[in-house]
Amino acid sequence: ESLQVTHSDKSLVFADLTAEEYKSVRDYMWAEEELKISHSLTAKTSENFLFLIDLLLPRKADVLRYLDSSGPKPAREASVVVFYGEHGYLKEYVVGPLSGRLQHRDVTQEKYNTSQLPFTARTVTIGEYVQLFTLLNQVFKKLEKPLSESFGYIPQKRQLLPFEGMPRGIKAGDRKTWISFFRDYSGMYIHPVGFEMLINHESSNSSKWTVDRLLYNGQYFNTINEFMSKYEAGGLKKIVYKEIPNHASLKPRKKPSGLGPQQYYLKGKRFSVKNNQVIYLDWSFAFGLSSLTGMRVFDVRFKGERIAYELSVQEAMSVYGSVTPGMILTKFLDSSIGIGRFAHELVRGVDCPYAATYVDTYRYIDTNVAQRFRNSICVFEHDIGRPLRRHFSDFFHNGYGGMANSALVFRTITAIGNYDYIWDFIFYQSGSVEARVHATGYISSSFTDDGNLQYGHQVAKNVLGNIHTHFINFKVDLDIVGVKNIFQTKDMVYKEVPLPWMPSEKAKIPQLVEKQIKTEQEAAMRHGAKTPRYLHIASNQTNRWGHHRSYRLQVVSFAGDHLPESESTERSMSWARYKVAITKHKDAEQTSSSLYSQNYMWSPFVDFSKYIEDNETIVNEDLVAWVTAGFLHIPHAEDIPNTVTVGNGGGVILRPHNYFNEDPSINSPDGVYFGPG
Amino acid sequence: ESLQVTHSDKSLVFADLTAEEYKSVRDYMWAEEELKISHSLTAKTSENFLFLIDLLLPRKADVLRYLDSSGPKPAREASVVVFYGEHGYLKEYVVGPLSGRLQHRDVTQEKYNTSQLPFTARTVTIGEYVQLFTLLNQVFKKLEKPLSESFGYIPQKRQLLPFEGMPRGIKAGDRKTWISFFRDYSGMYIHPVGFEMLINHESSNSSKWTVDRLLYNGQYFNTINEFMSKYEAGGLKKIVYKEIPNHASLKPRKKPSGLGPQQYYLKGKRFSVKNNQVIYLDWSFAFGLSSLTGMRVFDVRFKGERIAYELSVQEAMSVYGSVTPGMILTKFLDSSIGIGRFAHELVRGVDCPYAATYVDTYRYIDTNVAQRFRNSICVFEHDIGRPLRRHFSDFFHNGYGGMANSALVFRTITAIGNYDYIWDFIFYQSGSVEARVHATGYISSSFTDDGNLQYGHQVAKNVLGNIHTHFINFKVDLDIVGVKNIFQTKDMVYKEVPLPWMPSEKAKIPQLVEKQIKTEQEAAMRHGAKTPRYLHIASNQTNRWGHHRSYRLQVVSFAGDHLPESESTERSMSWARYKVAITKHKDAEQTSSSLYSQNYMWSPFVDFSKYIEDNETIVNEDLVAWVTAGFLHIPHAEDIPNTVTVGNGGGVILRPHNYFNEDPSINSPDGVYFGPG
Ligand SMILES: [Ca+2]
Numbered sequence A, B: 001e002s003l004q005v006t007h008s009d010k011s012l013v014f015a016d017l018t019a020e021e022y023k024s025v026r027d028y029m030w031a032e033e034e035l036k037i038s039h040s041l042t043a044k045t046s047e048n049f050l051f052l053i054d055l056l057l058p059r060k061a062d063v064l065r066y067l068d069s070s071g072p073k074p075a076r077e078a079s080v081v082v083f084y085g086e087h088g089y090l091k092e093y094v095v096g097p098l099s100g101r102l103q104h105r106d107v108t109q110e111k112y113n114t115s116q117l118p119f120t121a122r123t124v125t126i127g128e129y130v131q132l133f134t135l136l137n138q139v140f141k142k143l144e145k146p147l148s149e150s151f152g153y154i155p156q157k158r159q160l161l162p163f164e165g166m167p168r169g170i171k172a173g174d175r176k177t178w179i180s181f182f183r184d185y186s187g188m189y190i191h192p193v194g195f196e197m198l199i200n201h202e203s204s205n206s207s208k209w210t211v212d213r214l215l216y217n218g219q220y221f222n223t224i225n226e227f228m229s230k231y232e233a234g235g236l237k238k239i240v241y242k243e244i245p246n247h248a249s250l251k252p253r254k255k256p257s258g259l260g261p262q263q264y265y266l267k268g269k270r271f272s273v274k275n276n277q278v279i280y281l282d283w284s285f286a287f288g289l290s291s292l293t294g295m296r297v298f299d300v301r302f303k304g305e306r307i308a309y310e311l312s313v314q315e316a317m318s319v320y321g322s323v324t325p326g327m328i329l330t331k332f333l334d335s336s337i338g339i340g341r342f343a344h345e346l347v348r349g350v351d352c353p354y355a356a357t358y359v360d361t362y363r364y365i366d367t368n369v370a371q372r373f374r375n376s377i378c379v380f381e382h383d384i385g386r387p388l389r390r391h392f393s394d395f396f397h398n399g400y401g402g403m404a405n406s407a408l409v410f411r412t413i414t415a416i417g418n419y420d421y422i423w424d425f426i427f428y429q430s431g432s433v434e435a436r437v438h439a440t441g442y443i444s445s446s447f448t449d450d451g452n453l454q455y456g457h458q459v460a461k462n463v464l465g466n467i468h469t470h471f472i473n474f475k476v477d478l479d480i481v482g483v484k485n486i487f488q489t490k491d492m493v494y495k496e497v498p499l500p501w502m503p504s505e506k507a508k509i510p511q512l513v514e515k516q517i518k519t520e521q522e523a524a525m526r527h528g529a530k531t532p533r534y535l536h537i538a539s540n541q542t543n544r545w546g547h548h549r550s551y552r553l554q555v556v557s558f559a560g561d562h563l564p565e566s567e568s569t570e571r572s573m574s575w576a577r578y579k580v581a582i583t584k585h586k587d588a589e590q591t592s593s594s595l596y597s598q599n600y601m602w603s604p605f606v607d608f609s610k611y612i613e614d615n616e617t618i619v620n621e622d623l624v625a626w627v628t629a630g631f632l633h634i635p636h637a638e639d640i641p642n643t644v645t646v647g648n649g650g651g652v653i654l655r656p657h658n659y660f661n662e663d664p665s666i667n668s669p670d671g672v673y674f675g676p677g
């Protein structure tokens, strides 16, 4: 049977750039002679490099006019980032219109209030890594004897694999990276060898890069020569190389036997994907995948009525503890490397059910040609395995009514170095949407050393699994019956009241406490603080029973402590202070983090706390909720080889609360009812 | 293909009584002449009634000797509760051995430290309800005119359906029940009519029962006559009956179209259920269903090693707010009515997947013959729809390893009046077990009246959905490498340390904080208090890497506020003070609540807080964790007709934490790996 649905091309206003569009923007930029952009995939740091081309999201007001009031289609434009090695700065451009004769406009000043961004704020490119590997090879040549004796290093045969700590230094402008070395194994991340190196690669001229410090088996050395002479002199604790089995191997130890349950669509799929639009029963939405921030959906509608303008991943952050220099300062901000960038092909039957619909994506980031990522989004309907609702009665009126919980899952998985994040947006027939992330893949680890058990547990021979936090930020731009909304909280309190039929007796009774929060700062709910249990984005319009139509944000989080604000790097992740923060929507406040946050942590170009510093009113405004979920991760032996997803996740459920006049699932074709025969 | 597993009959030590066993105990008790027990299903309150026959769990030490040291099989015995209407007290007996010549022993004194339990502490039986309905019919006859004009009451044709508030009074010994009346519709619970009645049914002689108060449309009356005369005189605000459509109907409004995804076992089931034992891949456990407390599993083993002795539901509690007398005091303690009692037949394809294995249960509670509940437990393997683990790498070493998350679900659903609780124990291939409960079914409601919006939201015409809490208690008797365990907590703290390679610079770094908690009172973690993020039941034995082998308790809860301890009813639910409490195991502390808690709330016979009052050491003892999860429920229009399960749940995940030397799922036959071709 084939599904009868009517897709709309209007969703294309949110569509990622096509391979052709990337190419036309790239060719245009390359052709601009005065920009002198290298065509090389591995442009040197001293060259000019076109790092990123991505969709420039059109202004929300323009989009709404287009979607809702037959306004003109917003111009399609690209956002472009160029790393100017020749000049030692970075710039951002808008290039467009993609449908016409291309032009570029430098938007650095208007976006960041500076005419150029500092060169060290940039992401390390593949080109820079090539230069770093060249340097490492030179160093390794000088260290061949200790590396071979200690770690089994054999040039061109058995390598030491590098893993970088971040931030790269301790103040703005630094680009001094501690690199830790790992065994040449799959799953290197849990094979630290006890050797780390501090490299200063601040200069755009790689010949000026230096090795500033070495760590060998817990001992520090200022220079290669110092290390070599002490090593030769025998004045240090040596590590002696031993072959070990690869405890990081993911190869199954048992042959497949039997087969777990498989889900099938016996009567065909009940959802349809066309271009970048999904239609599923009463739901429809547009989708995209930002190279930087990852998965996102727009114009999310239920029964034709828009509930959310945007629901998107913003940032994935981790703060580590360690005694080793490669990890002691480490704070990863993944959107600076690119979250969506690492949305690779999904494996049928493991990453998503076999029968899911798979969608290709195209990206242009740290490359010289747009890349296709086959089957990198999956969409499927899933039986949650637990009824959505049911009731059985065997007295007064006998009967049974119920409904299986079949929901639509929209998923990407991003493998960013060691970690794999599984990102899900789930659309339920009761009108709820859930944003969920689960972590899996390899933990980061360090070589065991004195005092390291203060920073984690030993998880394998000589391997410490380092304690760390996971914080994930979602942007939730709900539009409840239009864009003008209010922020309401609800909770309970016990109040002592006299019993109405015998007022001499009193009892403490749960009462409903409702509050409207009117300013951005009051609406910024810190993790530690007691927060009202119900948080609502509401309309002034009421449902049939006189209550504000609203969606409730139910945050599911097991987050650890956020970095103290006194730390110099904290402002680059100030979104993580808040479980939920509500801002007045601004086109200029599109993201809570930025490409430059990781490498310029001390003076970030996007500091989320600034969004609420002006403490604007949030009464009858277009509101955006920024939701942070996460978990504290104290690694344990069962994280070897991979962290499992069970219990390692967080997210937010967006639930209708007096939005409708009754549960919309009562209209589902999946409802079941029977009475006595 | 048929599954090759070896079941053990030893699990039968935990098996519920068989229909034959119930019968033999009943017949024995009936035959004991001096007990004078009525044979009637609807014995009057003035008669002696055999209320309950249930398995008496054998002592843990005896069971462990039987299971682990080829000790003798513990005697099989029944626990029996008799309501002595003739004498005005209750007694409990042990009857056994079930395999031999039965005898009975009065255990009231040893269990409750009193030779007899007060008569008003008992559950209301079907027999008492019959007498209450007789009274109601007499009253209704007198009220026929107002009831007919106001509520469309027509004797024998259109009824008013009753719903009771609890507790039944304000002090020990009271049995004064506010009954609220509802329209004669399916889903009556959301059809309040605005009429309530206070009935004193304290006496075992029902002819002495009285109507003590009436509430009509917000107005109180001391007697039927007062109400009638004021009604006739026209001196009150009247309700005029109107037919309305049944907004509680669960009948689907749309015809089935299409079909949601269905799960199948293409190569057969990978689990086996025999008697009361389940074997699933590396897992095995015994199961049972207590009429009072509900679902429970015992001797839970992974790879043959016992992880939990018992995991069981203990209590489901709700505290309501209202202006109406029928709900203002209401605090439901479901195990006093019987949670397992209401585990009815599960509906294939809705309550559990079509292909699940269904198991019958047998019970003897408030009856005169053992009852069979067909297909009242389901067991199935489910594809959670998200990988258990996965990692993809496209640099250094390319490869993909992953595994679908197929887990075993053990489920009952108990429809206790308006609410349906879905109880799940989930067994994961990574060695985790999850206990989960979700709420669905009908909310409780009251007729709208002045001031009632302080207690909830209006959810339908004249219907207030009353604010309430849900608190659920689980007993988690983990035995980690034997019964001698310790209680450990782990968390993080930021500590300022100098950077080892430049000590003049300092940074705040996450550190691991481990603590052992040594006494019961320190281990009682209140809901509001800041609790360490990781809670572990641990062995003094260490894993290969030197860490205490442990299971972590990860509580998932959105609980509201617990009733203030100053309230006279609080001690009947004192388990709900704590998110997690750890006690030293005692056979005498089998449950956190009791059959008598609901109707004797003010002076409960089981007060959980007493278990920790002696503040015993919990170092190297057999530890039991008592876990409370729940959620605050502020009803909204989408609770009509039924509350949906999405977001309305809680539970606890029991996760191995350094219990193994690595993730056991690496040995699963479901693992998938591939490298570059
Ligand atoms: Ca603002």
Ligand SMILES: [Ca+2]
Residues within 6 Å of the ligand: A309, A477, A478, A479, A480, A483, A485, A585, A622, A623, A624
């Ligand atoms: Ca909005």
Ligand SMILES: [Ca+2]
Residues within 6 Å of the ligand: B520, B583, B584, B610, B611, B612, B613, B614, B615, B616
């Ligand atoms: Ca104790």
Ligand SMILES: [Ca+2]
Residues within 6 Å of the ligand: B309, B477, B478, B479, B480, B483, B485, B585, B622, B623, B624
């Ligand atoms: Ca124990």
Ligand SMILES: [Cu+2]
Residues within 6 Å of the ligand: A439, A443, A468, A470, A633, A643
């Ligand atoms: Cu982690």
Ligand SMILES: [Cu+2]
Residues within 6 Å of the ligand: B439, B443, B468, B470, B633, B643
């Ligand atoms: Cu509820």
